Amino acid sequence: MDTRTRPLTLTERRKQATQLEIAHAAAELFTAHGTDGTTAEAIADRAGVALRTFYRYFRSKQDAVGPLLAVGGDRWRALLAASEPGADLAGALRSAVAQVLDAPDEAAAAGLRQTRGLLRAAADDPALRAVWYRVNQESEDKLRPVVAELAGEDAGTLPVRLAAAAATDAIRLALETWAETDADVRGPDSPAALATRCLRELTGGMELLT
Secondary structure, three states: OOOOOOOOOHHHHHHHHHHHHHHHHHHHHHHHHOOOOOOHHHHHHHHOOOHHHHHHHOOOOHHHHHHHHHHHHHHHHHHHHOOOOOOOHHHHHHHHHHHHHOOOOHHHHHHHHHHHHHHHHHOOOHHHHHHHHHHHHHHHHHHHHHHHHHHOOOOOHHHHHHHHHHHHHHHHHHHHHHHOOOOOOOOOOOHHHHHHHHHHHHHOOOHHHO
């Protein structure tokens, strides 16, 4: 199974760039003012786009942060897809998790702190939580073919689905747990450390990963 996709067209790249700019604007405003204190108009103004452009891409102000929340999952799947087929799947998953949640520079650290702000805002906003859960479900769905390719042709459908679900939940639970604390972006209680720990616990008994 080929997990590669065709290159994006220039129009598609521009669309993605605009969506991400809007997502960053929404995240900044949600973190500073909460979702109740933020309007779609304010997000559009911060992103430098017209309100009609905002609604061309997003149905609601909460929906606007979806592309930003999905960035980590996209990077994670790309790292996994680059692994050699037949390689140790558990090791590949843990390595990719550690890399994608690592904070080697201030830009990466700022991105994690922004995610923390969004998850804290989501605690009081069901619509924003729904976006977070939807992003995670979409990430899990996209992860399945990557896991299947790495696991090999003999891997059954159920073990592949279990592995994809466990790996996705490991990251989700780690980020949610970290967001509830004031722990640093690095160290034993960082997102990377927590996700690695969750992944080890959730996948420890899976035959596919042993």
